[in-house]
Amino acid sequence: MRAALSERSGRRRRSDVPEATVARLPVYLRALHVLADGGSSTVSSEALAAAAGVGSAKLRKDLSYLGSYGTRGVGYDVAELVLHVSAALGLGRRWPVVLVGVGNLGHALAGYGGFDERGFCVVGLFDVDPARVGERVGEQVVRHLDELDDVVHSARASIGVITTPASAAQDVCDRLVAAGITSVLNFAPALLQVPAGVDVRKVDLSNELQILSFHEHRKAARALTGVPA
Amino acid sequence: MRAALSERSGRRRRSDVPEATVARLPVYLRALHVLADGGSSTVSSEALAAAAGVGSAKLRKDLSYLGSYGTRGVGYDVAELVLHVSAALGLGRRWPVVLVGVGNLGHALAGYGGFDERGFCVVGLFDVDPARVGERVGEQVVRHLDELDDVVHSARASIGVITTPASAAQDVCDRLVAAGITSVLNFAPALLQVPAGVDVRKVDLSNELQILSFHEHRKAARALTGVPA
DNA sequence: ACGCGCTTGTGAACGCATGCACGAAGTCGA
DNA sequence: TCGACTTCGTGCATGCGTTCACAAGCGCGT
Numbered sequence: 346m347r348a349a350l351s352e353r354s355g356r357r358r359r360s361d362v363p364e365a366t367v368a369r370l371p372v373y374l375r376a377l378h379v380l381a382d383g384g385s386s387t388v389s390s391e392a393l394a395a396a397a398g399v400g401s402a403k404l405r406k407d408l409s410y411l412g413s414y415g416t417r418g419v420g421y422d423v424a425e426l427v428l429h430v431s432a433a434l435g436l437g438r439r440w441p442v443v444l445v446g447v448g449n450l451g452h453a454l455a456g457y458g459g460f461d462e463r464g465f466c467v468v469g470l471f472d473v474d475p476a477r478v479g480e481r482v483g484e485q486v487v488r489h490l491d492e493l494d495d496v497v498h499s500a501r502a503s504i505g506v507i508t509t510p511a512s513a514a515q516d517v518c519d520r521l522v523a524a525g526i527t528s529v530l531n532f533a534p535a536l537l538q539v540p541a542g543v544d545v546r547k548v549d550l551s552n553e554l555q556i557l558s559f560h561e562h563r564k565a566a567r568a569l570t571g572v573p574a
Numbered sequence: 575m576r577a578a579l580s581e582r583s584g585r586r587r588r589s590d591v592p593e594a595t596v597a598r599l600p601v602y603l604r605a606l607h608v609l610a611d612g613g614s615s616t617v618s619s620e621a622l623a624a625a626a627g628v629g630s631a632k633l634r635k636d637l638s639y640l641g642s643y644g645t646r647g648v649g650y651d652v653a654e655l656v657l658h659v660s661a662a663l664g665l666g667r668r669w670p671v672v673l674v675g676v677g678n679l680g681h682a683l684a685g686y687g688g689f690d691e692r693g694f695c696v697v698g699l700f701d702v703d704p705a706r707v708g709e710r711v712g713e714q715v716v717r718h719l720d721e722l723d724d725v726v727h728s729a730r731a732s733i734g735v736i737t738t739p740a741s742a743a744q745d746v747c748d749r750l751v752a753a754g755i756t757s758v759l760n761f762a763p764a765l766l767q768v769p770a771g772v773d774v775r776k777v778d779l780s781n782e783l784q785i786l787s788f789h790e791h792r793k794a795a796r797a798l799t800g801v802p803a
Numbered sequence: 804a805c806g807c808g809c810t811t812g813t814g815a816a817c818g819c820a821t822g823c824a825c826g827a828a829g830t831c832g833a
Numbered sequence: 834t835c836g837a838c839t840t841c842g843t844g845c846a847t848g849c850g851t852t853c854a855c856a857a858g859c860g861c862g863t
Contacts, residue, residue, distance in 0.1 A: 375763060403821065416841075417827070417828040528790045551692045555692065556600065619812095634810090635812080646810050647811080
């Protein structure tokens with residue numbers, strides 16, 4: 346059960362970083378890499394914040410959740426901060442990732458170089474379509490979904506990516522969880538039901554477009570009725 | 575203090591829907607479509623909330639920003655609510671979309687059926703690589719980026735999707751904005767600078783994985799230090 | 804006709820996140 | 834050594850978003 350929530354104190358523990366902050370850490374990390382490649386050895390919160398597209402106060406507060414790694418009067422050491430942020434994100438190791446659903450999007454993700462660069466390596470591609478099983482994609486060969494357990498166990502994978510149609514997503518998710526996956530990145534437009542202890546993040550391309558559509562619609566309406574300051 | 579809010583201090587205007595609510599409207603809409611396909615003619619906030627994965631109070635408040643379209647004691651009429659949510663999202667029309675960067679991901683998105691289903695139609699694919707220009711993808715032929723202005727104008731497109739490498743993203747974005755695009759969906763891992771009045775939404779696959787990595791890392795640490803599984 | 808039960812819509816309380824302002828702590832030059 | 838300057842870390846206030854709880858409203862059975 347949930348022994349983890351035994352301590353219900355209102356105070357925030359040191360290792361307890363707010364979710365909004367966690368979501369920005371990858372952005373900071375990328376900005377830091379750019380700065381490092383550009384030759385900077387130190388950077389002020391102001392400069393880093395600008396590079397990351399946030400306010401400097403927010404950035405300092407975010408980083409303060411990880412510890413006090415800045416030097417007053419100087420700024421942050423870029424290389425050192427990269428290490429600390431990476432450590433906080435758990436990027437000190439390579440994360441094996443399995444991907445289920447080798448359709449259009451699955452192909453694209455399997456071939457996306459950005460994953461390997463950032464410490465994620467695809468250790469298995471799966472599908473149920475016999476026409477796709479055996480196909481070679483990048484450095485992997487598409488396996489049948491039945492082999493999922495073997496691969497997850499032997500590679501000790503804990504992260505799974507779902508790029509199936511919505512109708513198959515929940516079933517695939519169940520099989521991933523059964524195999525031992527505890528973090529799921531879901532591209533299928535479906536709400537996934539998972540047991541406690543399993544994290545799910547959803548990326549829905551249509552949703553994003555519809556949100557843009559909302560604002561676009563509003564802009565058009567605003568333009569018709571005269572533009573108030 | 576703020577002249578802009580002079581109209582009605584306490585009351586929120588009808589067209590002023592909180593951003594967090596806007597982000598959930600597409601989720602509700604999808605859940606409604608599922609319910610409609612399932613034969614439901616009415617649905618309670620409790621049931622719809624469960625289908626969308628949110629709390630019922632939140633759902634009611636969200637919908638109340640659009641108006642009072644429910645019937646007390648009964649619930650919401652599914653078909654009617656679909657219309658109202660669609661209208662709020664500006665889905666009463668088809669939105670022409672241009673896509674720049676026909677690489678791995680661009681191919682996948684161009685072939686993704688989910689867009690057309692939801693009222694977005696790709697009216698132009700663009701790239702700068704001469705090897706890709708002329709290639710046929712789906713029902714479109716890849717054009718050179720120089721033709722962007724013509725297509726955007728003739729199709730009256732206002733939404734652009736960027737699936738280029740990060741290094742090209744800002745330049746492409748500038749050209750989109752110059753052509754008249756006012757909403758951008760950016761898949762490149764880069765921070766885009768845009769003038770006021772242009773909306774940008776960013777989707778970064780690596781970021782999502784890194785956020786999962788954070789939680790996975792924390793789960794592992796937690797398992798070691800205190801909490802017996 | 805009328806009350807009873809169900810569900811919506813919303814005011815109010817609460818909690819989280821953001822922005823501000825300033826003390827603390829370090830560097831650099833004289 | 835000392836003082837002036839720079840920049841971090843953070844308490845505090847503010848605003849947004851979520852949750853709670855309940856009155857208002859509607860249909861239905863009697």
